[in-house]
Amino acid sequence: MNTTQAHPEVVQSEDVLSRQEQRSQPLYTGRVKVYPKAVSGRVRRVKWAVLGLCLALYYLLPWVRWDRGPNLPDQAVLLDLPNRRFYLFWIEIWPQEIYYLTALLIIASFTLFMATSIGGRVWCGFTCPQTVWTDLFMKVEHWIEGDRNARMRLDAQPMSGSKLTRKLAKHAVWLLISLLTGGAWIMYFVDAPHLVTGFVTGGLDPVTYFFIFLFTGTTYMLAGMAREQVCTYMCPWPRFQAALLDEDSLVVTYRQWRGEPRGKHKKGQSWEGRGDCIDCKQCVSVCPTGIDIRDGIQLECIGCGLCIDACDGVMAKVDRPLGLIAFDSERNQRLNAAGLPPVSRRSRLVRPRTIIYAFLITGITLALLTALTLRSQLDVNVLHDRNPLFVTLSDGSIRNGYTIHVLNMGQEERQMTLTVDGLPGAEITVVGAEQDDAVSARLNVTSDAVLTYRVFVSVPADVLDENATDIAFVFDDPDAGLVSSHDSVFRGP
Amino acid sequence: MPTKVEKDSVTGTETTGHEWDGIKELNTPLPKWWLYIFYASIIWSVIYCIFMPSVPYITGYFGGIWDYSQRATVEEQLAAAHQRQSVFLDRMAGLSPEQVAEDPELLTFALAGGAAAFADNCAPCHALGGAGNPGGYPVLADDDWLWGGTMDDIMVTIRHGIRSDLDTNTRLATMPNFGSDGLLSREQVAAVADYVLSLSGHGDAGAETLAEGAEIFAAQCVSCHGADGTGLHEFGAPNLTDAIWLYGGERSEVIAQVNHPRLGVMPAWEERANGQGLDDTTIRMLTVYVHSLGGGE
Structure with missing residues (x-):
């Protein structure tokens, strides 16, 4: 029989308290430090791959160049706050167009909701910056101080030369990574090559240094020191997981129906009448947040799945089927426990909740793309004078004053003609503009600029039959074949 | 004080040795981080008292080594602001309002300065934006000017006022009381x-x-x-x-x-009482601003 060949003694049992067990202690006890054990396996490999991808994206994206022509930054992704321009590859966003960002955030939120509905806390476990950098910092820690037991021994030791060396080395590497992280964040706001040369030569302004060191500090604190406490106490996301998960979401699950009753297992013992869990607590010792997954789904679980790798390793050694801990849904657990087959992957993925999310994401993405494609390079704001609303001129006609801001977001200068629509007999005066006649004005709108015009419109009093008449300012650019009309109002007595 | 530290059997925490009616106080010290920040705050306050204004005397106060004063800081900032303005003010010196209006930079500066001066001095009668008020406060945003609507006319009016008893050069004209003085039936x-x-x-x-x-x-x-x-x-x-x-x-x-004609009065802004008159630059900026409201005459 397979069971007799299994060798429980190769499976080392861990002396470790899960969070649940720790919770039974008085509330004022301090944090029990988590020493996660290194683990290898399929989930771990996926996590390394995602980590590499995320870090590469984060560090390299600011270095991607994008030619926009002279006098404009050539960085593909740049949030240029001093000049109030956001550059995203071919898109240039002005401050008043910031609502595009809202659409982007809504898409991101719904994608997150959908991912959570399907795959549980995949964001937390794989792609969240807190997880990515904590993983990286733990790798460094493992590399310098050794694995779980070595680290626990080292921390228990009194301070010595070798301990000091190791600790200093670890914190030095952590700080270096933090500095690179903090610096790379600033690269999204300041031209990357300039930032690096400026940082080395000390030529940056104090504010930039402040933010570089601020983000260095937060990275060091959050990934090095705070770790799982960020997820458990600081982050709001775990708190509303309950609303986003349903019984078809994949969560890291201990298959209780298979594992219980748990108990120590000696080589050669029968597996009859007992569960597959040999209570080795490997799953607890590898957990980065220090929980026991066998207690069921809990707030602290970030869904990283490292316990799956740990348990699969053990199951292989004791020669039982893999997947005692696995990504699985609550409904499947119930079905399995009742001896029924699990729901098909298709019906798990396609259900009203995911369909609604998919529709919303597609709809908003299409709306955003349409809005971006159709947006005009020209924007006009017409402000009617509030004081005075209108004046009577000496010939009895009524005049209104307007301040018109013309935003030319393009890179070409425009020659435009301004006329007024909706008010027969209206005459127009634009301060400082050339006028061929009394009803139109020629405007030279310089490129990439906001121009302000003072405009007076006057009409004979008998034309007005109400105290507010809707009018429109029409900007005609024959070269670009562009006519844009902007509504305003004309007020009279 | 007990010689031996006693531990509470239920919680395992040490007691302070204080006992009231059989109830013993547990020794739960303040969190370390809290305590250290508290100590750091004490040290900080001592340093602060040495460097910054801190101890009041009967008259005056101890100004600290740095002798910091918010009032002095404001004065410095005002001086710095004047310094920055002086670039434009120097350029404006000796220029007529028309010449100021021709220079786009000076125009922007004069319009901003004029708008501020207008709100402070003129708006109570003429209303914001020169909208005027009923009862003889003329609209400044139209094209009708009693005393002339060129830049020079406007500047003279602001400078010397209308029927102002502060200024001998004030604009002066009287319409007879045709009815009440019996000149006409x-x-x-x-x-x-x-x-x-x-x-x-x-x-x-x-x-x-x-x-x-x-x-x-x-x-x-x-x-x-x-x-x-x-x-x-x-x-x-x-x-x-x-x-x-x-x-x-x-x-x-x-x-x-x-x-019985009503005759409007406007102060001579150059010669207002108690030396509160507007300076020459402000008057020129006001001229440019007022002229811009309705485009003059």
């Missing part, structure tokens, strides 16, 4: 008022009345208001043929004005 006042209204096509008086009015107008009014009634800037005499009436264009209002 009630009927004559009414006739000339009808004639004045007819100049801008108003009123429904008969030809006979208008002829009488025209005769009185030619005798009494043309010296200031002109033969055709279009007014004269030198005397601040309004144009009687247009659509703008400072004291109202109803027949009764015109009669009242002929009978």
